[in-house]
Amino acid sequence: xxxxxxxxxxxxxxxxxxxxxxxxxxxxxxxxxxxxxxxxxxxxxxxxxxxxxxxxxxxxxxxxxxxxxxxxxxxxxxxxxxxxxxxxxxxxxxxxxxxxxxxxxxxxxxxxxxxxxxxxxxxxxxxxxxxxxxxxxxxxxxxxxxxxxxxxxxxxxxxxxxxxxxxxxxxxxxxxxxxxxxxxxxxxxxxxxxxxxxxxxxxxxxxxxxxxxxxxxxxxxxxxxx
Numbered sequence: 001x002x003x004x005x006x007x008x009x010x011x012x013x014x015x016x017x018x019x020x021x022x023x024x025x026x027x028x029x030x031x032x033x034x035x036x037x038x039x040x041x042x043x044x045x046x047x048x049x050x051x052x053x054x055x056x057x058x059x060x061x062x063x064x065x066x067x068x069x070x071x072x073x074x075x076x077x078x079x080x081x082x083x084x085x086x087x088x089x090x091x092x093x094x095x096x097x098x099x100x101x102x103x104x105x106x107x108x109x110x111x112x113x114x115x116x117x118x119x120x121x122x123x124x125x126x127x128x129x130x131x132x133x134x135x136x137x138x139x140x141x142x143x144x145x146x147x148x149x150x151x152x153x154x155x156x157x158x159x160x161x162x163x164x165x166x167x168x169x170x171x172x173x174x175x176x177x178x179x180x181x182x183x184x185x186x187x188x189x190x191x192x193x194x195x196x197x198x199x200x201x202x203x204x205x206x207x208x209x210x211x212x213x214x215x216x217x218x219x220x221x222x223x224x225x226x
Contacts, residue, residue: 002029005044005052007036009196010221011206013108013160015051016192017063018070021156023188025076029053036203064096067153078154079147087140088147088154091133095157102126106164107209110196111221114168116214123170130161131176138175144182151186159183163193168214200225 004022006015022029034041034050045052045061053060053069060069071077078085101122119127137146137154146154162183165172172180183189200222210216 002027003032003054004029005032005034005041005050005054007034007041007050008199008201008203009033009192010110010199011036011108011203012050013103013163014049014063016108016160016163017156018051018053018066020159020186020188020192021067021077021153022070023191024151024156024186025074027070027074035201036206063157064092067092067156071153076150077152079141079150079152081141081148084141084147087137088152091137091146092154092157094133095161099126099130099161102130102161102164105213106168106170107206108160108163109167109206109210110163110193111219112167112210112216113218113220114210114214115217116168116170119170127170127172131173134158134176134179135173138179144179146179155183159189162189196221198222 002022004018006012006019009015019031021027041050041052042048046059047061049061051061051063051066053066055069060066067077079088101120105116105120105123134146138144141148143149145151146158162180164170165177165180166184184193197220202224
């Protein structure tokens with residue numbers, strides 16, 4: 001059985017991608033969770049980071065590499081249609097390597113609701129690109145997911161963005177907001193969210209970043225364990 005190493009569900013957007021994809025598609029795996037700040041993943045992962053997928057003696061790191069490894073072994077990872085598959089791979093790669101302002105300013109924190117102090121130009125540009133990209137996929141392939149009728153890897157790559165929209169409530173067009181809500185309603189996403197809210201651990205660097213960009217208006221996380 002696969003072993004998937006991840007970090008705290010409340011914070012780890014990179015871990016969410018392969019986890020939600022495998023969970024949604026029913027690919028069995030064992031989950032090992034590493035707390036941020038403990039360094040427990042470093043002896044295991046070649047990069048010292050999560051996510052890490054282990055298949056027997058084979059280690060696969062980086063979410064995009066994990067997805068491609070799974071695609072060689074399981075159906076449904078990418079769309080069957082060649083045009084949709086090409087688009088989905090391009091969009092996933094763009095998310096993997098881009099959207100730096102969205103990633104850095106709106107760090108994932110599922111349990112909080114935050115009102116941003118400002119929306120810098122770089123963040124607004126990322127949000128505009130997100131709207132255009134999602135609109136293109138949904139209209140081109142007919143929805144309800146980005147590359148057609150089925151949830152595939154490209155949707156998994158944007159799953160953390162759905163949580164960011166929930167946390168920060170940025171101004172985005174209704175089509176984008178509806179798609180984010182569609183992702184949040186998936187059983188796998190709800191399972192991840194429930195586990196994230198139940199975590200009693202706080203990671204000070206992540207929380208400090210969240211507090212620096214806005215005002216916390218609600219905190220739904222379990223009380224921190226003393």
